[in-house]
Amino acid sequence: MTPPDSRTTARAVPAELASACTQVALASQADAIAGRAARYLAAPASTAEAAAVLKAAADLALTVVPRGTRSRLDWGRPPSACDLIVDTSRLNSVLEHAAGDLVVSVQAGVQLADLAEVLAKAGQRLALDPPAGGTIGGVVATNAAGPLRFRYGAPRDLLIGITIVRADGTVARSGGKVVKNVAGYDLGKLFAGSYGTLGLITEATFRLHPKPAAAATLTLDCPDPQSAQAAAQAMASSPLAPSAIELDWPSAAAPLTVSVLLEGSQDSVTDRTGRMRALLEDQATARDTVSRGNAPTDSGTVLRVAFWPGQLASVLDVIRMTGADEGLDPAIGGSAAAGVLHVRLGAAAPAANVARFVDALRVGLGSPAEGADDAVRLLPSPASALVLEAPPNVRAAVDVWGPVPGLALMHAVKDQFDPEHRMSPGRFAGGI
Amino acid sequence: MDDKVVSRLTEICGADDVITDPQQLRTYECDGLTAHRCSPGLVVLPRSAEQIAAVVAECAARQVPFVARGSGTGLSGGALPRADGVLIVTAKMRRILAIDPASRRAVVEPGVTNLAVSKAAEPYGLFYAPDPSSQIVCSVGGNVAENSGGAHCLKHGFTTHHVTGLQIVTPQGELTWLGDGTGAAPGYDLVGAFTGSEGTLGIVTKIVVKLTPIPETVTTLLAAFTSMGAGGAAVSAIIGSGIVPGAIEMMDALAIEAAEAAVACRYPEGAGAVLIVELDGAEADVARETAAVREICEAEGAYEIRAARDAAERAAIWTGRKSAFAAVGRISPAYIVQDGVVPRTALPKVLDRISELSAQTGIRVANVFHAGDGNLHPLVLFDDKAAGEQEAAEELSGAILDLCIEHGGSITGEHGVGADKSRYMPKMFGADDLDTMQLLRCAFDPAGLCNPGKVFPTPRLCGEVPGVRHAPHPLVASGVIDQF
Numbered sequence A: 001m002t003p004p005d006s007r008t009t010a011r012a013v014p015a016e017l018a019s020a021c022t023q024v025a026l027a028s029q030a031d032a033i034a035g036r037a038a039r040y041l042a043a044p045a046s047t048a049e050a051a052a053v054l055k056a057a058a059d060l061a062l063t064v065v066p067r068g069t070r071s072r073l074d075w076g077r078p079p080s081a082c083d084l085i086v087d088t089s090r091l092n093s094v095l096e097h098a099a100g101d102l103v104v105s106v107q108a109g110v111q112l113a114d115l116a117e118v119l120a121k122a123g124q125r126l127a128l129d130p131p132a133g134g135t136i137g138g139v140v141a142t143n144a145a146g147p148l149r150f151r152y153g154a155p156r157d158l159l160i161g162i163t164i165v166r167a168d169g170t171v172a173r174s175g176g177k178v179v180k181n182v183a184g185y186d187l188g189k190l191f192a193g194s195y196g197t198l199g200l201i202t203e204a205t206f207r208l209h210p211k212p213a214a215a216a217t218l219t220l221d222c223p224d225p226q227s228a229q230a231a232a233q234a235m236a237s238s239p240l241a242p243s244a245i246e247l248d249w250p251s252a253a254a255p256l257t258v259s260v261l262l263e264g265s266q267d268s269v270t271d272r273t274g275r276m277r278a279l280l281e282d283q284a285t286a287r288d289t290v291s292r293g294n295a296p297t298d299s300g301t302v303l304r305v306a307f308w309p310g311q312l313a314s315v316l317d318v319i320r321m322t323g324a325d326e327g328l329d330p331a332i333g334g335s336a337a338a339g340v341l342h343v344r345l346g347a348a349a350p351a352a353n354v355a356r357f358v359d360a361l362r363v364g365l366g367s368p369a370e371g372a373d374d375a376v377r378l379l380p381s382p383a384s385a386l387v388l389e390a391p392p393n394v395r396a397a398v399d400v401w402g403p404v405p406g407l408a409l410m411h412a413v414k415d416q417f418d419p420e421h422r423m424s425p426g427r428f429a430g431g432i
Numbered sequence B: 001m002d003d004k005v006v007s008r009l010t011e012i013c014g015a016d017d018v019i020t021d022p023q024q025l026r027t028y029e030c031d032g033l034t035a036h037r038c039s040p041g042l043v044v045l046p047r048s049a050e051q052i053a054a055v056v057a058e059c060a061a062r063q064v065p066f067v068a069r070g071s072g073t074g075l076s077g078g079a080l081p082r083a084d085g086v087l088i089v090t091a092k093m094r095r096i097l098a099i100d101p102a103s104r105r106a107v108v109e110p111g112v113t114n115l116a117v118s119k120a121a122e123p124y125g126l127f128y129a130p131d132p133s134s135q136i137v138c139s140v141g142g143n144v145a146e147n148s149g150g151a152h153c154l155k156h157g158f159t160t161h162h163v164t165g166l167q168i169v170t171p172q173g174e175l176t177w178l179g180d181g182t183g184a185a186p187g188y189d190l191v192g193a194f195t196g197s198e199g200t201l202g203i204v205t206k207i208v209v210k211l212t213p214i215p216e217t218v219t220t221l222l223a224a225f226t227s228m229g230a231g232g233a234a235v236s237a238i239i240g241s242g243i244v245p246g247a248i249e250m251m252d253a254l255a256i257e258a259a260e261a262a263v264a265c266r267y268p269e270g271a272g273a274v275l276i277v278e279l280d281g282a283e284a285d286v287a288r289e290t291a292a293v294r295e296i297c298e299a300e301g302a303y304e305i306r307a308a309r310d311a312a313e314r315a316a317i318w319t320g321r322k323s324a325f326a327a328v329g330r331i332s333p334a335y336i337v338q339d340g341v342v343p344r345t346a347l348p349k350v351l352d353r354i355s356e357l358s359a360q361t362g363i364r365v366a367n368v369f370h371a372g373d374g375n376l377h378p379l380v381l382f383d384d385k386a387a388g389e390q391e392a393a394e395e396l397s398g399a400i401l402d403l404c405i406e407h408g409g410s411i412t413g414e415h416g417v418g419a420d421k422s423r424y425m426p427k428m429f430g431a432d433d434l435d436t437m438q439l440l441r442c443a444f445d446p447a448g449l450c451n452p453g454k455v456f457p458t459p460r461l462c463g464e465v466p467g468v469r470h471a472p473h474p475l476v477a478s479g480v481i482d483q484f
């Protein structure tokens, strides 16, 4: 725990908090979240202790922001207030790995990498590979996913049970420890991607998969967006069960590639790689690993663009054209066939241009190209651009979330779970 | 029903699509769980999302409860109407609005049947993966409400994994979209929260579903074992080997006997248990996995293994399994279909305990289940003419659910809580858990008008009888669908 700095030592930790948790301290400047200084820091080691902390916070009317490894704690909108940071680093036990059932229960502070090590011993894995790793709580709270999203989905798809603590300290569970279960509402879905605004996640149970013995990646150079879409589509609709289909286009002038990851037993991977290569007309080259087009690199702006996979070519065109209009040359990468791309702009990009780029991009994405399929036209807005990471000056200039479908109901959900708006206030869409 | 409501809803839907005749209303008195019955106050059969919105807005304004109904195949009384309420039936909203093969998505109306989506996608080499065995009749709207599964969900996932956008009418009567069809819309995952909410959070009016490439090859194996223990061990060994089959189904001796009597499925003689394992995927993979599964079954004591070489042989293997529920009607005057889940590794223990309970009480239990995901469907047999037998059967059926909870499982894997199992919810969840779920309900439906009294226990529902089936579901009896 960071030692309190001189500016805050004057204040003492309130007795209610101190008695709720064995590890409480005054927060330091280093604990500030997106420039927002915190007052206190608590690190509970169990759900019960976390409940006591949140109960004390409720009694003291403190705003609360959960924190994992802080790998991306600045992303999204800065919280409008942050009296208390609940740090999950002591919630770090793997509670139960039922290998025979391919199920694991963990505390929220367990790091993805540590969990992977435990599971690998039994030849299993949690099929989630968000680029930045982080804690289970952080990964679930942001519903963060990497290339494996194509085959296995996001945390919401693998989560089968969850334990949360509400803003008032009430502990609640939903789901369970079995993969098939329809009893009650699925609160795990609600908390996956809630960015700490509905409550604190303390435990999660996941469905696991066998860890593949072998893997191979094929990469295809694509002359233009149209051929990238054709490649992604051919890979995705093949019977060869790819695990990931990733696009990488570092700049307008750089080569555009689409890679496909095949996993399984050695024999199976050898067969399927051969067949995939034939399907791609022998033009693909083998690579060691799938390119991590979406790994954060510098302190620039990162957007997550989600769209219908059949719109890939037009989405790429829109990004490039909109970028050119503002004199920007973004790096584009991500799960092409799952309809999720990350668009990255360097730290040097002027804030005003980035802001206009984001606005124009949303307009462009909102109106599917001429000749687009009928299906996509039935939706009012079948694509989105969410600003994940941005330097403070850019963040101040852009609308981080953009339009969100069902926002009125989201406000209603927030008002029910956190009526005093003390959990990560202002972080979320619509000022939630 | 208030005349004003009737005339307003008639204005909205047109007289042809409103039912007021008591005789006709009675045809909607129950869903697939016939033990719960109640004639609705009024039935409307709207033809558009806008009509549903107008109907719901009218109900909301006048504080009239309303219940959605798809095809009425639900097995937990989820679509049980209210005598003082309106039943909104989606049977006239059966259009597949669009198929986008490049995005592998379809947009459908809620009344479309599950199988119709797969049929429409087939020309593009795609199908809609969730496959409840009622798929010829059940509606996609009902599937969303129940988060339905099917035999092949072991590999391909449940409804919730295949829905990326929903247009709903809120309980206040507003038409709104949840999600945007991408599966990665910004904001709370309200599509996920809505799926499986059993019609209590609003009415689905359009659904965006994901489509999946049709597997290249499918192989079906039938393995016969002398005991359930050996069959159960084979299931664990298959899962443990890292193979993920499309489906693993299991039947015990009594279920086999019933199926044999009903459809002469000619399963290997003397089997104490049969396992059906289906493998799908790329050709070479399926060949390799088939060989591996064969080996595992032999090692666990299978004395006969058959492999289907074509569609006809595959159908022959599935006949026994698919007919099992209905077939039980041949060996017993009445029965209860239970639906519970246990961790796969607990299967042997739980099955032993069920047979002990059966022996102790003298009540026969036939076991037919989705072994791959631990989803049990014990059929509790009794004679409803014999005094006390029904009560004893209900007690045993309840004891099986207790057993599931005890082993860390669930009170329902696919049939839902509905009106039937709400009283078991406090056994699986604490008061705080249920209160917290209720928050979601209150966010969507503060007035409590949308399918009230379902899922969550209320004093009003205490002491209701669990589902007693006297005969196969009419749709099963008439051969329209198989239940399994």
Ligand SMILES: Cc1cc2nc3c(=O)[nH]c(=O)nc-3n(C[C@H](O)[C@H](O)[C@H](O)COP(=O)(O)OP(=O)(O)OC[C@H]3O[C@@H](n4cnc5c(N)ncnc54)[C@H](O)[C@@H]3O)c2cc1C
Pocket: A065, A066, A067, A068, A069, A070, A071, A072, A073, A074, A075, A076, A077, A088, A108, A109, A130, A131, A132, A133, A134, A135, A136, A137, A138, A139, A140, A141, A142, A143, A144, A145, A146, A195, A196, A197, A199, A200, A201, A202, A304, A388, A424
């Ligand atoms: C707004 C936002 C959007 C993101 N979107 C993506 C994405 O789309 N794809 C991607 O690959 N990565 C995304 N990330 C990065 C992703 O968060 C990290 O990979 C991972 O979450 C890091 O975990 P961590 O433990 O470092 O969490 P932190 O960086 O410490 O926290 C991340 C967020 O999760 C919340 N949080 C942390 N723990 C808990 C808990 N136990 N209960 C409740 N809330 C908690 C925090 O309050 C914060 O909002 C996003 C991050 C943020 C902040």
Ligand SMILES: Cc1cc2nc3c(=O)[nH]c(=O)nc-3n(C[C@H](O)[C@H](O)[C@H](O)COP(=O)(O)OP(=O)(O)OC[C@H]3O[C@@H](n4cnc5c(N)ncnc54)[C@H](O)[C@@H]3O)c2cc1C
Pocket: B031, B032, B067, B068, B069, B070, B071, B072, B073, B074, B075, B077, B078, B079, B090, B110, B131, B132, B133, B134, B137, B138, B139, B140, B141, B142, B143, B144, B145, B146, B147, B148, B149, B150, B151, B198, B199, B200, B202, B203, B204, B205, B414, B415, B451, B473, B476, B481, B482, B483, B484
């Ligand atoms: C023979 C047989 C076999 C079955 N096999 C399976 C199986 O393998 N797997 C499985 O999971 N289930 C199975 N079921 C159960 C049932 O078929 C499913 O639950 C199915 O999804 C119900 O669909 P339905 O259209 O019949 O819905 P209904 O029974 O009409 O309604 C079910 C619930 O959904 C709600 N609802 C319906 N439409 C809407 C809508 N548009 N918006 C909001 N809520 C709505 C209703 O209010 C109700 O709560 C089986 C049933 C039978 C009779």
